[in-house]
Amino acid sequence: MIGILAMLACSGSPPVDSAVSDTAPQEPREPGSYEHLLLFDLTSGAGGRTAGADIDSVLLNKPSGDYWAATVVDELLLGADNEHLDSSHALGERDSDCETNVFASLGGAGGYLLLSFGEGITIDNGDIITVFEVGSVMCPESGASDELWEIGAMDGTDLNDAQYIGQSWGMGEISVNTL
Numbered sequence: 001m002i003g004i005l006a007m008l009a010c011s012g013s014p015p016v017d018s019a020v021s022d023t024a025p026q027e028p029r030e031p032g033s034y035e036h037l038l039l040f041d042l043t044s045g046a047g048g049r050t051a052g053a054d055i056d057s058v059l060l061n062k063p064s065g066d067y068w069a070a071t072v073v074d075e076l077l078l079g080a081d082n083e084h085l086d087s088s089h090a091l092g093e094r095d096s097d098c099e100t101n102v103f104a105s106l107g108g109a110g111g112y113l114l115l116s117f118g119e120g121i122t123i124d125n126g127d128i129i130t131v132f133e134v135g136s137v138m139c140p141e142s143g144a145s146d147e148l149w150e151i152g153a154m155d156g157t158d159l160n161d162a163q164y165i166g167q168s169w170g171m172g173e174i175s176v177n178t179l
Contacts, residue, residue: 032179033122034153036073038162039090039113039131041106042148051079052108053147054134056089056096060117061128067117068092074114074157078107087113094132098139106149114157123153123165127176135170146170153179 037060043052058069072087079085084105089096090113096102106112123129132138135146146169152162153176166174 033124034155034163034179035116035122036154036156037069037115037117037123037129038152038154038159039106039115040150040152041078041108041111042150042167043106043108045108047079047081047108050084050101050105051082052106052111053149054084054103054105054144055113055149056103056132056134056138057092057094058090058115058132059130060121060123061130062121062124063126067121069115070118071116072113073116074112076110076112077104078111079105082107090115096132096134096138098142101134103134112159114154123176123179125177125179128173129165129176130173131168131171133170133172137171
């Protein structure tokens with residue numbers, strides 16, 4: 001299945017709600033190093049109070065150590081009945097469990113979070129990204145469903161510049177090898 005980031009790379013068509021490009025020049029860095037992670041909800045037909053992918057936290061594992069998402073750079077959380085619109089609930093270490101609902105619901109297809117892992121922390125080939133999506137993997141007895149999401153790496157805030165990394169359902173781990 002080809003996700004929205006892969007389609008953008010092929011078609012060059014911007015998403016409906018894409019952000020405006022940064023105008024400041026970027027600092028030079030190693031090729032394939034990016035400062036932001038785009039987490040994009042691919043859940044179709046989402047609705048209700050926990051619409052779409054329910055993100056508890058995101059972990060970047062690098063040879064130098066583990067880094068949790070630290071800052072929301074940009075967001076689009078959807079859903080008229082969505083009760084989990086606080087994007088800060090996707091930051092830091094895991095704090096949601098099957099009893100405590102501390103997560104951000106992206107609201108279904110088109111919802112996204114653009115995250116940073118901290119000053120000077122980049123996403124590079126060889127890293128491993130784990131998305132903790134509250135669903136049947138994290139809460140097997142809750143009846144929660146696993147939602148489809150994908151990730152990309154980028155600098156700035158123009159969603160058209162995202163470099164596709166991969167996609168998964170529910171709580172998933174993806175090795176970065178496409179940058």
